Structures are given as structure tokens and as C-alpha cells.
Amino acid sequence: MRRAALVTCAVLGLAAGGAHAGSYDDALAAASLGDARALASLLDRGIDPDTVDAQGNTLLILAAREGQRGAVDTLLARRVRIDYRNLAGDSALMLAVLRGHDDVARALLKAGAKVNHEGWAPLHYAAFEGREALVDALVAAGAEVNAPAPNQATALALAARNGHIGVVRRLLALPQTELNALTDTGLSADVWAERQGNTDIAALIRAERQRRGLPAPALRLRIE
Template sequence: MKKTLLTVSVALALSFSVQASTYDDLIQGAKLGDVAEIRTLLGRGASADTTDIEGNTLLMLAARDGHGDLVQLLINHRAKLNARNAAGDTALALAALRGHLRVVQLLTDAGASQSVPGWPPLVYGAFGGHRQIVTWLLGKGANIDAASDNGMTALMAAARGGHIDIVKDLLKAGADTTKKTDAGQTARDIALGNNNTDIASLLGSR
């Protein structure tokens, strides 16, 4: 009986060790964009929706760091496109914030939503000054006046960062200049508060 219990204990310990090793390999592989490693692990039955301790899925980790080929692999393995991490961000939002246009394109073409609660990808793209991403997301049906949890729109985010070309694009596309944050600030107020007087003047003329 003791030998049987010992055998079972050893088997369980080995099983947990293998699982832990696989988990570590998945997370590290996603961060490095190691397509071959992730493909092998998925082929062995690993979940494409494995998450790290902060709730980041493999897709989020790959999207955040711009690993387009790995993003495509995970999409092909039906990874959850609209999962949110502990901060409330999706893979698409993280890619937009970091300026990874190809990844944004892959995710939106695969059906990733732009209207998941939290900070909209369009706001993140504008905040980061990523004009091509803003243009792409608008072309994919983004709500131009969608706001973050504190009421910040893409126009406000661009005004804050001094990204005048994005401000002009958003105005041309019909962005609402009268929207206010939870603190009661408009895009013009935010521009002035950040010494972006050229943008403030542009917004004031509207």
C-alpha cells in the first residue's frame, strides 16, 4: 500500500512539474514571439487562452509586443479575441497603444471588437500618436466619440499628446469637440493644460 501511495505521489509531482514547465514555456514563448514553440505546445494540447498572473492571454502578450506571426497563429487556433486582462484591456487595445499596425489589422480583420468596456482602441491609438492606426480603426467602424472610463475620447487623447495631425483627422471625421471628461474638461481644455496651444487654437476655431 505504501509503495502504491509513493508511486502515485511521484506521478502527481511529475505531472505538476510538466504542467508548470509547459505554462512557463507558453508565457515566455508568447513574450518572445516564438511561433515554433507555441505551435508545438498547442499541438500537444496546451490552451491558446492560457493567461499569465495579470490575466494577459497569449494573444495579448503577442499583440502587445507586435509579434504578428504569433498573433495569426493564435487567431487560427481560435484564441479569444475579446478577452480582457486585469486592467481591462484587450489584445486589440494593447496593440493600438503600442503602435503595432499589422497586429491591429490582423485582429480587426479576425473580428476583434472595438466596443469592449474599458479604454477603446481608438483612444489608445490617438494617445500614442499612432496616426495610421487611428485611420485604420476609423475605417473599421470605430465610434469616433467612444470614451474611456474617465470620459476621455480620441480627440482629447490626441490633444493631450500634441498630435495635431490626428486631431485634424478626427475633426475632419466629425469628432465632437464639446465632449467632456468626468472632470469636466473638453479637448481644448486638455490641450491648453498641456501647453499645446496650436491644437487649442484649432479646437477653439471649431
């Protein structure tokens, strides 16, 4: 509710201030379409670099979501709020990762974008989509490998569930990766993988569990 109110105030304030509504729409379009020159001109004329649309997307989020590296660089040079999250809870880095815009994601990481926070985080998206190079980049940037998503799934569980064996191998190679974490429905990564037909991934996880000398996690049933 508070974020929605801030978004509304930002939009209304812009329309009532020095920059008119047409400039506001032009800035949103320039960020989304990657017209870095037009975007820079609008910013020089007074458009707030942290302008947001009705969904709480900043110019940076829009540019990152569409993979517009030039627009992203233009905005980063203006010291924008790099970690701002829209009404859905997504940051610029999260959406760049989700859509596989590697160069944009790396630019955001270099600029200091946060990799860890509550709820869904960039590593969850990278694992869910099977973005192997971005998993490596996020882990190198300090992403918490075992951080739970809202459904309590870790990156390993998400990759296992969706059949991304390359990501699973990368995560299993990390000694800190928890093998026995359970989702909110009581599923471990190997069981979730097996239920989705990814038996090769289930076998990999069980082999790594055996190599580490760990017992299988206790079955946890949720009674509705």
C-alpha cells in the first residue's frame, strides 16, 4: 500500500511540476525502447531519473527488462535508485536476469545492485530459468545460495524442478549448497525433480548427498 501511494505521488508530482505529461510518457518510451540519446535529453530537461510508471517500474527497471544496455548505462550515470522494486517486487536486476539479458545484468552488478533481499531474489530467477552464466555471476557477487523463495524453494530446488541440469551441477559443486531444504509443501529438491520427471537430476542430487554422507531429509506432510 505504501509503495503504491509513493508511485501515485511520483506520477502526479511529475505531471504537475516542471516536466509535463508528454515528457513523462516520452521518458518511459525512451527507456523501454532503448533510445539513450532521447532519454539523456529528457533527463537534462528535468525529468526525474527515478520516474516510475503506474506499475511502479522506474526508468531503469523498464530499460533493464527490455535489455536496453545504452539506456541502462545512461540511467546508471545519473545515480538512480538501482535497487528500487516495482509493485510486483521486482528490481531492475531481477528482470534483467529473468529475461536473460546478461550484459545488462552484469552492468547492474558492477554498479552495485543488491543480490540478496527477502522474497524472490535474482538467483531464484536465474535458477528457475536455467541461466547458467548468470548463476555463476550472481554467486560470485555474493548471492546467498540457500536463501528461500516465498514458497521456501531454494535455487537448487527451482533448477531441479524445471530440469536445468547445468544449473544443478553448478550449485551441487558449491559446498555451501543445502541438499535437504524443503519447500512449503515438504518437497526436497530431488523429490521435486523426480515428480517432474527429471530423474537424472534427482539421481545427481542423491549421489551428492551420499558423497557428503548426509541422510535423506525426513518426509514432511502438510495437512490441509
